[in-house]
Structures are given as C-alpha cells and as structure tokens.
Amino acid sequence: MSSTQSAVRSHAEAVQVSRTIDYLGLFILFFVILGGFHVHAMLTMGDWDFWSDWKDRRLWVTVTPIMLVTFPAAVQAIVWEHFRIGFGATLCCIALVLGEWINRYFNFWGWTYFPINIVFPAILTPGAILLDGVLILTNSYLATAVFGATAFALVFYPCNWVIIAGLHMPVEYHGILMSIADISGYHYVRTGTPEYIRMIEKGTLRTFGKDVAPVSAFFSAFVCILIYFIWHFIGRWYGTTKFLQQT
C-alpha cells in the first residue's frame, strides 16, 4: 500500500474506523479531563468538597460553582466549535465526579477509613446538563454564559440538599448545639485539619437572616458568568492550531 492510498477499502470499513476513533477519543478525552479537572478542583475548592462539615450554605455554595464552571466553559468552547458536540460540560462534570469518587473511596475510606458519609463529593450533573442545554438551544456563547452559567450556580445547592439535609439535623452534644455533620467532623479526627481552618459561615451577609443560601447562589451565579467568559477564551485559545510560516 502506498502513502497515497486510503487505509480503508469500503464505506463499512470507514464507518468502523470512525467509530473506533470515536471510542478511543472519548476514552482518552474522558480521562484527560478527569485528571486535569480533578487537580484543578482539589486545588481550588478541595476542603469544601472533601468534608461534609465544610458544606455550608454560604461559602461552599459560592465557591464550588465558580471554581467548577471553568473546565466546562473551556471544553464547550473546543468541542462545540470544532465538532458541534453538545455534552462538553456534562462530560467534564461526570469525569470529575467519577475521579472524586475514586479518590474518596480508595483514599479517604480505603486508606484512611473516613466514613463515606463525611467525604462524599457534590452532585454536579444537573448544572452541567443545563449549561449544555442552553448552548445547544441558543447556539450562543453569550446566552450560555448569562443563562447557562447562572443556572449552573443556582441549581447547585438545591440538587445537593438531598444528600446533605440529613446531616444538618440538630443534636445537643454535651450541652452545645451541633449538627450531625459538625459532630462527624469532630469525631473523625483530622490531625492536619484543625477546626479553625474550617471556613464556614464567614462573611458579613446577615441582612437576609437565615436565608443566605439563595443570596450566596445568586452571587455565585454572577461570578460564574464572568468566569465562564474567561475560561471560554482559554478554551478557544487551547483549541486553536497555529502554523508558523517558514522564513
């Protein structure tokens, strides 16, 4: 076979090769994103996602969507622009959550024996589907940033409430009020994580009384819009091939 001949001899073979490339490409893409996004997530919002007694209604709600709208925005910019693939954000979030679960199960539970109900990651799929959906329906990055990134942040707390609500039941513990999550954090000793570095309920957002979660979510949504743009352009830059002219 010469270099000018096709590697495939029939349409059926071409389809087969194309699908093989699809599966290989998806496999590689999935795990590359899993690795990269996981490192990014752990470095930027690690403890909020590691521990149930960090998952508060104020900082966790604010920080997590802002830090996690990044890779979806960049990956969407690449796969939508070059392939019109509409599941970039979901691919990122599914990969991240799988990576987190591998980490939590084998490291946190298997190696250091922290119960799973203390170290579970956040649910991210609903926000990712909404982010992808807005891009598909509008075919507009601007609309995706404004409406999609907003939805990504707003849906974060409600979709996770189902897995943390039980841990917020009140307990009188030796004369003081604690939630079950607080007690878990106190019981299961983290030698390197003293109580004072637990960043929860800090800030001056007191005007809205107890209803700070929606306000935090809206603030997070606003910042997510800006972050989406920044990471969209990072994605565009990353997905551009430039050729240098030989002089």
Added chain:
Amino acid sequence: MKTIKDRVAKMSFLGLLLALVTTSFYAPSAMAHGEKSQAAFMRMRTIIWYDLDWSTDSVAVNEQVNIDGKFHVFAGWPETVALPDIAFLNIGIPGPVFIRSESYIGGRIVPRSVSLKLGSDYEFSVVLTARRPGDWHVHTMMNVKGGGPVIGPGKWVNVTGSMSQFKNPITTLTGKTVDIETFNEGTIWAWHGLWFAVGLAWMAYFCKSPVFLPRWIMAHSGRRAELITDTDKKVTMAFMAGTVVLVMFSYGSANSAYPITIPLQGGVLRDIPALPDQRGNVHVKVNGATYRVPGRAMSMDLTIHNGSDTAVQLCEFQAGAIRFLDSAVCEDETLYPENVLAPDGLSSSDNSAIAPDETKTITVTAQDASWEIERMSDIIYDPDSRFGAIIWFNGEDGSRQSAILNEPLIPVFM
C-alpha cells in the same frame, strides 16, 4: 532478535514480581507523627504538657481511652510562632483510628477553637473511642492558628477487635437515633448514582451518531447547522425539563424527610477558664545555662529560694516532652512514654532539702541520650537560642511545686 526480546520480557517480568514481593512483605507502619522534626524551641517554649495520664494502653473496639493532664502556655512564647489567640485541642493519631468522643479544657467541652492566655495553665481531657484495631501512637496536640501543630508526648495504645463492630449512635433533637458511621450513605450513593446515570444517558444520546471525524469535517466545511437536528433540540429540552423537575423533587423530598435542620456550627470559645497559680512559692533564678553537645547534657547554675512553708527537694526537670528525674527523690508512677522519660537523668551538686526561707545555689545537670534521640539538641541551631522548661520540687509535706525557666542557652562544643 527474538531471543533478546524474550530475555528482556522475562527479566522485566521477574523484576516486577520481585518488586511486588518485596513491597508486599515490607510495609512498615508510621511510627510517629514528626514530633522529632519539630524545632526544639517550639517544643520547649510554646505549650508545655505536664501531669499527663493515659487511662490505659490497651482497649477493644468501642472502648474508651482517657488522656488527662495540664498544659502551660509559655509566657516567653517565641516571636516566630503566632500567638495562641486561636488554638484547637487536637489529638495526634494516624487518621480516625479512634474517634474523639469528648475533649475538654478547663472543664468545658471544646469541639471548637479556643483562645489561650500566655503564662496560664489549663486542665484538659480527651476521651477517645477505639475504632480500628492496631497499635497506634496517640499524641496530645495543640494546633495554633498561624503557628502550626504543637505536638506533645505520644504513647502506644493497642486496639483489639474488628472495625466492623464499631458503632457510633447519636440521638438528634428531633428524636431520631442514627449511627454516624453509616448514616445517610444509602441516600448519597443513590442520588449520585441516579445523576451519574442521567449524565451518561445525556452523553449516550449524542454519541449514538458519529462523534469526531464526520462532525469535524462537516463543522469545518460550513455545515455546522446540520449537526444539531430538531430532534436533538427536543431531546435537549426534555432533558433540561427533566433535570429541573428531578431537582425540585429531590429538594422537596429532603425537606419532607428532614423538616428541621440547622446550619453548620462554628466559632471561637474565648472564655476558657485557666487554672489558679500552679507554681507555688519556690523561686528559681538561672545564673547561667550551657548545653554540652558531646555529652548530651544541659547544665544550669541555679539560685533557688524556698518561699514556701515546707522543705523542698529538687525532683524533676522537664524540657519539651522529656522528663529528667532524680531517682533518689522521685520516680514516675504514671504510664508516661518511656522514650521521653529519663528516670535517672537529673543530678545536682547538692540535692539536700531546701528549708523554708533558705536560698541555695547549685549546679543541676539534665543528661540523657533522649536529647539526641528526640532531636532536642538541635536547640543549638535555633534562631533564638533560649531554653524553656519546668523544674519540679517535692515538698516534705507531700506537696509539689514548680518554676518556669526561660533563659539563654550557650552551647559547648568541646
């Protein structure tokens, strides 16, 4: 060529097998928590732990170990370490092999950070419940914000039984009793699994048709619009609507299951009561102190004035976690860790009793290999060459008095 390849493959396989076997048979456990690596001045001049008592050194799973004692917050706190305005009474163990059931300072439970005053003494207690079988090194520990962990003496505690027997029940204010060890795990797995499946279904829908090559060709030949069909848009709308409905349902179901919830609790406890004066009326003036590097010995020229109404005798010198005892006067009756106990480590030029109102000048030497083993001799490399210690006297009437030492230290290299 094939022979060489076969040999390379064979040797590689043997190498891999050897690596696997050696790593399987040699798996040492962590023996300590880095207390020896901590700068000597931090161990001597920040938190000084004393009168420690471990209730036992062997327990079964679900049984408790109490660690009681006192700590002195050194008045000559080093400038290089942040002040203990925010500190947390922690415990140094390799992960949650015990759970910390209770911890107290000054009789108050301290699940949160506290504020400590320089020069004060505090009583503390930690109650641990055994969770995982094994031999575990259990340290007292105080985390200081901006200063890091100040680790105290550690003792080996053996835990027997099986972790599967461990239970951690608690009753909420709404009357529910739950086992914290496993509570809510089913819900977490179920909802994560469900949303993972929804995400996979969403991706699978778009992956049923070609993903990369044909789409790339069409996208780059001006036919992008053809790649998203009306059906795709309808499916997208269905998924989005389904997502919103499912989120609303999950939120509502959680609120129904747990109608009463509270936010996470945090904050600093600033009014922890200190102990009344623990020192007594024996006053010690350090006229000079040297550390002789080859002999692993600290010598101090002390002028001691007994202001109490009973005769006293020098008994013990404690620097960091190491206790140097004069065996002719006293011996350890607690389960104090042997590696930081020098039962015959203290000697003096004249250790006769000091009568009330008498003043005596003597030379005291604290000598033991533990200076080197515990890396306390590294004090000669500290940026602020001072030593901090507690010196103890036994009274004829059975009382125990002490004095805090905080003076410059001169190394002797010859």
